[in-house]
Amino acid sequence: MADYKLQTPLSEAQVRQLRLEDTVTIDGTIFGIRDATQIRIFDERIAPPVDLTGSVCLHTAPGVRKLPDGRYEKICIGTTTSTRMDRFVPGLVEQYGVRAIVGKGGVLEASVQAMQRAGAVYLAIVGGAAALETLQIEEIEQVWWEDLMPECLWKFRVKDFGPLILAIDSHGNSRYRAIQERAAARIAAFEL
Amino acid sequence: MKTIYDTIETVARDLYWTALKDIPDDIRAALKGGLDAERKDGNSTAEQVLFTILENIKTADEHDTLVCQDTGLPVYKVVVGTKAAVDIPELKSRIQRACERATVEYPLRSNTVHPLTRKHTGTNTGQGIPIIKLDFAPGSDCIEITMAPKGSGSENMSFLNMLNPAEGLRGIKKFVLQCIFESGAKPCPPMIVGIGLGGTSDVAMQLAKEASTFRKIGSSNPDPDVAALERELLDKINQTGIGPQGLGGTTTALAVNIEWAHTHISHNPVAVNIQCWRGERASARITADLKVTYGNGGL
Numbered sequence: 001m002a003d004y005k006l007q008t009p010l011s012e013a014q015v016r017q018l019r020l021e022d023t024v025t026i027d028g029t030i031f032g033i034r035d036a037t038q039i040r041i042f043d044e045r046i047a048p049p050v051d052l053t054g055s056v057c058l059h060t061a062p063g064v065r066k067l068p069d070g071r072y073e074k075i076c077i078g079t080t081t082s083t084r085m086d087r088f089v090p091g092l093v094e095q096y097g098v099r100a101i102v103g104k105g106g107v108l109e110a111s112v113q114a115m116q117r118a119g120a121v122y123l124a125i126v127g128g129a130a131a132l133e134t135l136q137i138e139e140i141e142q143v144w145w146e147d148l149m150p151e152c153l154w155k156f157r158v159k160d161f162g163p164l165i166l167a168i169d170s171h172g173n174s175r176y177r178a179i180q181e182r183a184a185a186r187i188a189a190f191e192l
Numbered sequence: 193m194k195t196i197y198d199t200i201e202t203v204a205r206d207l208y209w210t211a212l213k214d215i216p217d218d219i220r221a222a223l224k225g226g227l228d229a230e231r232k233d234g235n236s237t238a239e240q241v242l243f244t245i246l247e248n249i250k251t252a253d254e255h256d257t258l259v260c261q262d263t264g265l266p267v268y269k270v271v272v273g274t275k276a277a278v279d280i281p282e283l284k285s286r287i288q289r290a291c292e293r294a295t296v297e298y299p300l301r302s303n304t305v306h307p308l309t310r311k312h313t314g315t316n317t318g319q320g321i322p323i324i325k326l327d328f329a330p331g332s333d334c335i336e337i338t339m340a341p342k343g344s345g346s347e348n349m350s351f352l353n354m355l356n357p358a359e360g361l362r363g364i365k366k367f368v369l370q371c372i373f374e375s376g377a378k379p380c381p382p383m384i385v386g387i388g389l390g391g392t393s394d395v396a397m398q399l400a401k402e403a404s405t406f407r408k409i410g411s412s413n414p415d416p417d418v419a420a421l422e423r424e425l426l427d428k429i430n431q432t433g434i435g436p437q438g439l440g441g442t443t444t445a446l447a448v449n450i451e452w453a454h455t456h457i458s459h460n461p462v463a464v465n466i467q468c469w470r471g472e473r474a475s476a477r478i479t480a481d482l483k484v485t486y487g488n489g490g491l
Contacts, residue, residue: 001236021237036310063261063301075299078261081345081378104437105345105378126241126437127345127380128470129248130261149312150301163244165237165439179440180376183432187373190428192365 009054010099012119018166020173024123025162029141030056030102032154034080038088040145048153049144053097058125059085059104061150064140072140077156078130081105082122090114102164106176112168122168124175136161196278196482197286200335203476203484204290207339208266209298211474212258215249216489218409219446219471223249226382226436226443238441242382245436245469259470263300264341266291266322269406273332276480283335284324291317303344325398333480336491338473340405346379346468352397355460364389364462365425371464372429372445377438380468384409385429385448388463389418390455396463403449404467408490413450422448436469446471 001021006014008028018024031052040046059082063075082089082103089111092098099120101107104127115121125133142155167175223246230238252259268287272278292315295302304318305311316322329336351371355363368387375383386404388396412419426448435441446469455461475487485491 023240060261061301063258063263063299065299076258076261076301080262081348083378084348104380105376106438124437124439126244126248128260128262128343128468129244131252131255131257131259132244132248134257134261135251135255163240165240167439175439176377179434179438180373183373183376183434186432187369187428190369190431192362192369 008056010056011054012099015099015121016119016170018121018169020166020169020175022166023162024164024166025160026056026164027159027161028157030058030156030158030161032058032060032062032156034059034061034151035085036148036151037145037153038085040148042088042091048096050153050155052092054099056100056102057092057098058102058156060154062140062154064150072143074134074137074140076130077134077137079104079125079127079133081127082107086111093118093120106167106174109177112172112174112177115168115170116172119170121166121170123164124167125162125164194482196478197282199478199482199484200283200337201286201290201293203478204268204287204337204339205294205297207337207474207476208291208294208300208341210486211339211341211472212260212263212300213252213256214474214488215259215470216408216473218489219469220249222409222446223382223469226446230436230441230443233442235435235441237439238435238443241436241439242443259472260343261301262341262343262345263303263316264343265303265347266316267325267340267342267405268322269325269327269338269340271327271329271336273329273334275331275333276335278335280326287322287324288317291315291322335478336475337478338406338475338490340473342405343468343470346383346466349375349379349466350397351464352393353462354393355462357458357460359460363460367462368425368464369428372432372434375466376434379466381434381438382436382443382446382469384467384471385425385445386465386467387448387450388461388465389450389452390459390461391453392459393461395453396461397465399451399453400463400465403451404465406473407449409447409471411449413452415452418450418452422450
């Protein structure tokens with residue numbers, strides 16, 4: 001287990017070195033995406049209006065206040081369940097070059113394999129810990145697709161964003177899979 | 193002159209904010225207990241997760257901010273004293289107005305959409321929302337309101353099975369453990385497991401929600417057989433090793449709460465509803481002379 005402090009954008013070499021249970025904090029910018037954002041990209045086939053190569057994407061829909069000058073002030077920014085958006089992960093990492101997905105709940109086997117092929121990782125944040133997360137997001141820098149509010153495409157500037165736990169690496173290993181396989185075996189052994 | 197309805201509206205608005213900011217004492221104590229247990233067992237990831245959760249609660253206290261970004265679907269449980277002079281349709285309309293005000297005045301993220309068009313109402317209210325659960329207290333002239341902003345990650349982990357009577361208690365246990373396995377990391381464990389037994393299908397689901405969302409941790413069902421099942425299932429669920437955030441550990445659930453109703457000879461209904469670690473709820477009692485007492489997660 002090692003601790004890493006990474007600056008965005010991320011390279012393939014940076015993510016390939018990460019191993020399960022390493023902890024990571026991120027400085028730089030991260031993108032916020034959710035169900036509606038990815039339905040637009042992948043189901044409606046509308047390319048994102050910004051280059052996501054080497055980026056870190058967070059599964060979120062923030063609570064915000066719109067300011068008179070059109071910018072957005074953060075109210076509360078936290079993380080939603082990634083598993084619901086599992087089917088979009090291969091496209092994000094293989095088609096758009098996303099290097100890390102930050103979420104909670106994990107993603108499934110096809111996504112684990114896509115991350116292995118593309119060189120990408122899944123970083124688990126503590127779900128529900130949005131008071132901390134909101135402090136670590138310094139500013140909402142940009143927003144696209146405001147008609148999807150709050151599920152727009154967001155760009156956040158972050159400082160010491162984390163601690164994030166490396167839960168799926170780029171070598172085909174998933175902590176979620178290991179924990180669930182162990183749980184299945186233990187449940188099967190219970191005397192009921 | 194301020195009326196009972198004005199007070200209801202203000203209290204119902206403030207309870208929405210309080211529930212989102214101030215984690216109930218029973219939940220805090222259970223999370224702290226989980227942290228101590230994981231530390232003792234040497235589960236470093238689980239310890240880090242629970243430490244972050246407690247730090248987050250402290251941060252929300254210190255900065256007077258929301259604990260989690262999910263402002264949920266608003267659920268109000270309202271117990272009206274039979275001697276309280278209130279018009280129920282007016283009470284319901286004031287609680288709806290309270291949700292709109294809580295959302296616009298803060299502003300809170302609105303989550304409420306049409307189920308087909310997915311069009312937002314923008315106010316955390318709409319058709320059938322807020323959810324208002326009414327009950328009556330004989331002889332009382334008070335109104336008690338408990339508010340729970342039910343988050344989606346945990347609510348998506350809802351299950352119903354109309355088992356055969358022949359599957360019995362074993363079938364009930366097997367189904368609950370299967371639900372926990374399927375939920376895994378998704379509902380933000382450590383979770384509170386609500387189980388509804390008996391009734392018709394809709395009653396079983398309502399009992400499960402009452403158990404997951406409105407019952408305090410540390411309470412047990414008054415029926416000793418049901419209480420024994422609560423203890424057995426909590427023990428087994430924590431032996432699965434799913435742990436905090438599904439990243440491994442012994443603190444998978446903070447509590448298993450069961451509520452029950454009698455049922456048909458042909459039925460064996462089991463409903464499961466999960467609440468996330470934040471277990472958010474806030475309560476208040478309004479007396480006939482409009483005095484308000486607030487309770488941290490219950491009265």
